[in-house]
Every structure is written in structure tokens, then in C-alpha cells.
Amino acid sequence: MNRRMLSREDEITAETPVTLSDQKAINTFSTLHSRHTILLSTLSxxxxxxxxxxxxxxxxxxxxxxxxxPYKIGDAFVSLRVEEVRELLEEEIRVIDEEIExxxxRVREEKGKMDELKVxxxxxxxxxxxLEA
Structure with a gap:
């Protein structure tokens, strides 16, 4: 275990009382951080x-x-013409682009809220x- 003397600055901040609003802000930050991590994973x-x-x-x-x-629809594969598969893939890519956007x-929004709470x-x-990961 690493022991050291607290500096005067650390002593002051160590004795800072935690109010209910402070605890709510800490809990909100924790929730935002968890959501942010999940969003980054989903985005990836x-x-x-x-x-x-x-x-x-x-x-x-x-x-x-x-x-x-062969083109997979649900759990089954269906044989389709290449032209039809291209159109279906383009539609899937368009939908994924919208989801990514x-x-x-949401990631930017959560990050902004977290930064405000950090300050x-x-x-x-x-x-x-x-408050760092």
C-alpha cells in the first residue's frame, strides 16, 4: 500500500461535503458514461x-x-439475381448509414453532457x- 502525506490542497478537497445535488450529478455522470460506452460499441x-x-x-x-x-433473409437463403442483390445491399447500406449518423x-450529445458534468x-x-475511464 502506498502511503503519503496529504498536501494542504488535498486536505481541503478531501473534506468537501457531498450534497444530494452533487451525488445526483455523480450518478448522472455514471449513467451517461455507461450509455456512452454502449453507444461507442454499437457504433463500432x-x-x-x-x-x-x-x-x-x-x-x-x-x-x-x-x-x-444466395442472399440471406432472416434464417433462410434465397437465390436472387445479382442486380436484385445489389439493390437490396444498397438499401441495407443506406439504412446503416442513417443508423450510424x-x-x-447521440455519442456527441452524451459526450457534451459528460464534459459539462466533469467541469x-x-x-x-x-x-x-x-471521472476518467
Whole structure:
């Protein structure tokens, strides 16, 4: 265990009382941080999914439009013409782009709220509170 003497600044902040509003702000920050982490994970998954669909679309460019390829719908595979599969993939990519855009907006919003709370909480508690991941 690492022991050290508290500096005068640390002593002052260590004795800062935690009010109900402070505790609510800390709990709100914690909730936002958890949500932010989940949103980043979901965003990463959607971006990976979009990359896969883009790769498949590129591969289909080499195929003849009348060829049949398997396309997964739910749990089943259906043979469709390459042209139809391209159209379906383009629609899926468009939907994922919209989802990514929405997720990025929510991530920015959550990050902004967290930054505001950090300013308030660090101003009051200084080094005696850690709000970093």
C-alpha cells in the first residue's frame, strides 16, 4: 500500500461535503458514461457491418447481372439475381448509414453532457474525484 502525506490542497478537497445535488450529478455522470460506452460499441459494430456490406457490393460488381447468388433473409437463403442483390445491399447500406449518423449524434450529445458534468464536479471536488475511464 502506498502511503503519503496529504498536501494542504488535498486536505481541503478531501473534506468537501457531498450534497444530494452533487451525488445526483455523480450518478448522472455514471449513467451517461455507461450509455456512452454502449453507444461507442454499437457504433463500432454498425461501422464494421457497413464495411462488410460494402465489400460484398464490390465483389458483386465483378459478377454478371443475370447470375444467381444466395442472399440471406432472416434464417433462410434465397437465390436472387445479382442486380436484385445489389439493390437490396444498397438499401441495407443506406439504412446503416442513417443508423450510424444517429449514433454519432447521440455519442456527441452524451459526450457534451459528460464534459459539462466533469467541469462542475472537478471544480467542486478537484483531485478527490476521478471521472476518467
Amino acid at each position: 459494430t454498425k461501422q464494421t457491418e457497413k464495411e462488410y456490406l460494402t465489400d460484398v457490393t464490390s465483389e458483386l460488381e465483378l459478377s454478371d447481372d443475370d447470375d444467381k447468388v 444517429e449514433l454519432e449524434g 462542475v464536479l472537478y471544480a467542486k471536488f478537484g483531485k478527490s474525484i476521478n
